[in-house]
Amino acid sequence: MKKTIPYGRQNITQEDIDTVIETLKSDYLTQGPKIKEFEVEFAKYCGSKYAVAVSNGTAALHLCAMALGVEQGDKVITTPITFAASANCIRYCGGEVVFSDIDPDTYLLDIDKVRALLEASPKGTYKGIIPVDFAGRAVNLEDYRKLADEFGLWIIEDSCHAPGGYFKDSNGNNQTCGNGNFADLSIFSFHPVKHIASGEGGMITTNNEVLYEKLLELRTHGIVKNDNKYQNSLEFAQGVENNKESNSENYPGWYMEMQDLGYNYRITDFQAALGSSQLKRADDGLERRRELAKEYFTNFADKDYIKGQSCDIEGHAYHLYVIEVSDRLGLYNYLKENNIYAQIHYIPCHLMPYYRNLGWKEGDFTHAEEYYKMCISLPIFPTLSNEEQSYVIERINSYYEA
Numbered sequence: 001m002k003k004t005i006p007y008g009r010q011n012i013t014q015e016d017i018d019t020v021i022e023t024l025k026s027d028y029l030t031q032g033p034k035i036k037e038f039e040v041e042f043a044k045y046c047g048s049k050y051a052v053a054v055s056n057g058t059a060a061l062h063l064c065a066m067a068l069g070v071e072q073g074d075k076v077i078t079t080p081i082t083f084a085a086s087a088n089c090i091r092y093c094g095g096e097v098v099f100s101d102i103d104p105d106t107y108l109l110d111i112d113k114v115r116a117l118l119e120a121s122p123k124g125t126y127k128g129i130i131p132v133d134f135a136g137r138a139v140n141l142e143d144y145r146k147l148a149d150e151f152g153l154w155i156i157e158d159s160c161h162a163p164g165g166y167f168k169d170s171n172g173n174n175q176t177c178g179n180g181n182f183a184d185l186s187i188f189s190f191h192p193v194k195h196i197a198s199g200e201g202g203m204i205t206t207n208n209e210v211l212y213e214k215l216l217e218l219r220t221h222g223i224v225k226n227d228n229k230y231q232n233s234l235e236f237a238q239g240v241e242n243n244k245e246s247n248s249e250n251y252p253g254w255y256m257e258m259q260d261l262g263y264n265y266r267i268t269d270f271q272a273a274l275g276s277s278q279l280k281r282a283d284d285g286l287e288r289r290r291e292l293a294k295e296y297f298t299n300f301a302d303k304d305y306i307k308g309q310s311c312d313i314e315g316h317a318y319h320l321y322v323i324e325v326s327d328r329l330g331l332y333n334y335l336k337e338n339n340i341y342a343q344i345h346y347i348p349c350h351l352m353p354y355y356r357n358l359g360w361k362e363g364d365f366t367h368a369e370e371y372y373k374m375c376i377s378l379p380i381f382p383t384l385s386n387e388e389q390s391y392v393i394e395r396i397n398s399y400y401e402a
């Protein structure tokens, strides 16, 4: 096959393009109505009360850490098998990242290990947990909520891999990722390899009104524009002495206050419009991903050189289709020679030089490190054709059966 096959890619339709062009011709390129529209639609999709759109998933994580008040030295637990941003957001606020190992069957943060960590220190040692819906497999947040409540922790769900994914709660109900029922905050990314693409973009969902309002402020420099929340006096705001010349009890139209040190983490209106347009097709994309996953699973089921593949996991959103193989390097290079660009997710975060310099080392997490030696993510995205997928499967089999 001449065409290269990546592990993931966006799907842009004519309708997406038209929507963006329409927005470019409108009065607002940013800070306009498309942002709120996208937020309302996305909150509805997840089943949360609130959503805040931001410039990317990393900014979403940073704002969450700020809104939850992460400070110098605060300890927060996360998984080493994730994109670095899940951990970095704690470092941005001066906090301390405490990694904990994965469950080798699910590849998710192992809750029993997290419990053991929490029980080994006095209560109050840790401030929060950041579980990641790795590859699209939804974390059981009901269990995490119980644990978090026991130890007084908050939860940020990194749901970048799993919009539309869900887990079954103890009553047998589907709990959609980012629905706000268990996590304090959930975050998503709209990078082109993710389910919904807006170029760069991100979202935070929550059911907590206080956190929601805090996030809106922090997204725009920490600026507050609300008469009931001002800290400076009315006289100061109006610029008159002792109310002498004032004929109004209201703060002037121009007035605003920067009350906290925030950022400019806004998304633009044309990105939000693209996100909204993509969101309409999210369920179709999810269905296609599940179909492709099933096809891989079926074809590899009787191959003893392929391990760890996962299928028929209800609620899995299949951002990635991960398998474990021996001679992974050989397979990776062979696929590349055949124009198939598989990828590795992830190099364990605790072994990145930055985190090694903070004291983490090889041998800290057996399961994560063993997983890294064997994992490879195969192409999976809605526009991957059956023919392309068959070619990927055939090449893999021919590599091991040659």
Ligand SMILES: *Cc1c(COP(=O)(O)O)cnc(C)c1O
Residues within 6 Å of the ligand: 056, 057, 058, 059, 082, 083, 085, 086, 132, 158, 160, 161, 188, 189, 190, 191, 200, 201, 202
């Ligand atoms: C993509 C991703 C992020 C970061 O999102 P960006 O939009 O690229 O900043 C964070 N966490 C995980 C698990 C991701 O996959």
